[in-house]
Amino acid sequence: MDFSSKLVGQAVDEVSRLPGIGKRTALRLVLHLLKQPQDQTVRLADALIKLRTQVNFCDTCHNISDAPRCEICADRNRDRQLICVVEDIRDVMAIESTGQYRGLYHVLGGKISPMDGIGPGELTIQSLVQRVEEDEVNEIIFALSSTMEGDTTNFYIYKQLEGTPVKTSTISRGISVGDELEYADEVTLGRSILHRIPFENSLKSS
Amino acid sequence: MDFSSKLVGQAVDEVSRLPGIGKRTALRLVLHLLKQPQDQTVRLADALIKLRTQVNFCDTCHNISDAPRCEICADRNRDRQLICVVEDIRDVMAIESTGQYRGLYHVLGGKISPMDGIGPGELTIQSLVQRVEEDEVNEIIFALSSTMEGDTTNFYIYKQLEGTPVKTSTISRGISVGDELEYADEVTLGRSILHRIPFENSLKSS
Missing domain, CATH: 3.40.1360.10 (Dna Topoisomerase Vi A Subunit; Chain: A, domain 2)
Incomplete structure (x- = not known):
């Protein structure tokens, strides 16, 4: 795509690096930001930079x-x-x-x-x-x-x-709560039967 | 959604303000950025800020x-x-x-x-x-x-x-080049017939 502004081109390039966002979607997002008040873009950029530079991972569980x-x-x-x-x-x-x-x-x-x-x-x-x-x-x-x-x-x-x-x-793997048996795939239904639990236990869990 | 990090929460909030991006997609994008090198996020934020603060609109045509x-x-x-x-x-x-x-x-x-x-x-x-x-x-x-x-x-x-x-x-409105007539909607096909052009003109245009 050929942009009339290098700044738009650069912004579209960077936004379209994100997963699942192509050039067209990136352009739509960039044009949207241009129509919004300037401080929305500033807040967005600021939040991303802060996130990437200041976020920690827990030493113990890596959350x-x-x-x-x-x-x-x-x-x-x-x-x-x-x-x-x-x-x-x-x-x-x-x-x-x-x-x-x-x-x-x-x-x-x-x-x-x-x-x-x-x-x-x-x-x-x-x-x-x-x-x-x-x-x-x-x-x-x-x-x-x-x-x-x-x-x-x-x-x-x-x-x-x-x-x-x-x-x-x-x-445990099995049929989701509320799902109809007839629509379940065979592997899941098969495991549900193999790994059945005592009925009294199912009464406790809810 | 309840985030274990305020920074993640803020970033997700800002990203999900964009049109067509909900909280879940925003979280996916944010986690993607966290896995990428830091300078990708810096370049993205920089491009957005530059775009919003430095872009001009043409005085004549507003492009x-x-x-x-x-x-x-x-x-x-x-x-x-x-x-x-x-x-x-x-x-x-x-x-x-x-x-x-x-x-x-x-x-x-x-x-x-x-x-x-x-x-x-x-x-x-x-x-x-x-x-x-x-x-x-x-x-x-x-x-x-x-x-x-x-x-x-x-x-x-x-x-x-x-x-x-x-x-x-x-x-002009009409059937797209390469389209089959049978799949065209009636309004478009109707206009195509009403606004027909001399055959010789159609030879020149391609």
Whole structure:
């Protein structure tokens, strides 16, 4: 695309580097900013710069945090013997919003994926093994998505933890609450039946 | 959404102000930036600030430009008697990329739309009338989209120009080149037939 202004061209180039945003969408966003008051753009740029330069990652669980230790790790009321292994901050937010989990987290920062050049060294797996060895951890819950990469990562961590007394578990898979059986895929429905739970337990959970 | 970091929360808030970007997409973009080298975010913020503070609008045609006069208006080789009226810079880019137009432009900055609170005063219509009165303009081409707002705007400008000797025309509507007749909508096909052109003319245009 040929812009009548170099400044517009540069802004469109930079915005279109973001994932899922092409040149046309970038131009639409840039023209929108030009129509808005100047301080909106200043606030946006400022928030991005502050985010990128000042944000911290928790030393313990690698969650994004403003302090060297995140609020969850610093919370004395949480069960310190329980660690839930997740891929990124969005999973922490999703689990926190259920209100059903009172343990700690460990944010891996991705999944093992040779296709994308991500090996175990790129993730925070070593730090997790260290936590298990040094702290009094009783159980590790795997909460990665059930893709090939997720399963590989789970298995790699499981192997790394062999020899330690820690228990490992994985979140249950099954038909979503409220879903119709007839529309469920066979793999999920099959697992739902294989991993059925005593009926009394299902009464407790809600 | 409840973020573990205020900086992330602020960045997501600002990014999600952009049109078509919700909180979830904003969070995805923000987390992407956190994974990229710091200078990508710096370049993005810098480009946006520079754009918003330094960009100019051409004094004559209101196109976006780095100088007080845009390249098209400053080009002595263009036909100065012909002005094409468009809604925004994207339309200028679209027409320029055809390579078929050698006149000047006039960027309105929008269309008359009482629903969105945009009256003739918000647009650069007065400046267009002034150009017609002061410069030697021979013909005005309306190239707004053929919606109700576009038609209203065309008609308003047409009325404003009554009494001046300027000719007004509108871009032709019809079946797209390469399209099948059977899939065309009736209004477009109807206009295509009503506004048919001599066959010899169609041989010249390609």
